[in-house]
Amino acid sequence: MINKVFSAEQLDDKDPLAHKAGAFSLPDNTIYLDGNSLGPLPKSAEKRAVEVVQEQWGQGLITSWNKHQWISLPQQVGDKIGELIGAQQGQVICCDSISINLFKVLSAALKMNPRRKVIATTRDNFPTDIYMVQGLLDLLGEEYSIRYVDEASISSQLTDDIAVLMLTQVNFRSGLKLDMKGITEQAHAKGILTLWDLAHSAGAFPVCLDDCNVDFAVGCSYKYLNGGPGAPAFIYVARRHQDSYQQPLSGWMGHSAPFSFSPDYAPDSSVKQNLCGTPGVIGMSILDAALDVFDDVSLKAIDEKSKKLQAFFIAEAKRAGVLEHFGVASPPINCRGSQLALAHDEAYAICQAWIAEGVIADFRAPNILRIGFAPLYLSFADVEKAVTRLAIIMNEKRYENATFQQRQSVT
């Protein structure tokens, strides 16, 4: 047995974020290691949900578009998200899903780099990112193509026929975190526009879009931003590109004057052009309130605690002999996001057995037990308990139980 340097209790005692768990409505007796996939419910969001439905919609009816400024929610929420991802005001808008937003941005980016016909990305990117490129290529015809670059050596594969480089900063499966600043700089040196997907970045650690000189970014708000299932996503368009940016989903909300009801489309000259149809006010209001949990904390503090939680998990898992059963499928702590991937052929059943013990993580095909560390509500005591329960599951081979082997439709 290796002795502990600090106990979970000692670490929790000196945790500057310990009070934040009180801002969430979490179920009793549940340890949540899946905030990287669906963040839990902030109390502020719960309150706003009632307010927006009962008062603003129920009582205010259509007057709430003005009275409660529903109409400017996409910009207001966009700017709030902007603060968390290093974007000055007026460059982020909240709308639609990542998938739809990728279509808009990729289309616009290709138009801005018209002599080039290649979209580059990694094969290991999240499938929807790749699928959206495939769908767009189908529409554009054979002149355009997708090229896969190897995640481990992106900069050496940047050639001057690439129009846009689409990367996800943190790999959804392994957690590998790419060097946003360095890669963006190298892409620019070759005349390539960059599009970063922040699905596993926003709300997890400091992101500095302006500082990294990023061209475009997209991200979702239901993971580390705790906006709720299917909460609206966001788009970042760097100010310097807004004049020449034109995306093809030219709905009325992206018109420069939607309420002129003109038959001719005239795009708004700001990031607002990315709005297509009527925003989902209820979901966006809930997200707006959910973001309040970030008001008095820094992303730096969140990142620091995440690293400590992850290091503690690994130390505990080693101590309890758990790691002998798994392969570690993540890069070292300084090269990954706020998640850890453990490989095991029975990862699905292990995850189900862990859930039965009150510890929720998730499974990613083919063999990954994925563990998310969301520092706003996770304590060191939670991590300790989670490891203890995983040790029992592994030692007793509880995952062999038939009930844990049955695959559900969402993993």
Ligand SMILES: *Cc1c(COP(=O)(O)O)cnc(C)c1O
């Ligand atoms: C979660 C995630 C998505 C989800 O896309 P939606 O259109 O919001 O469903 C996209 N890309 C990455 C990298 C993700 O992790």
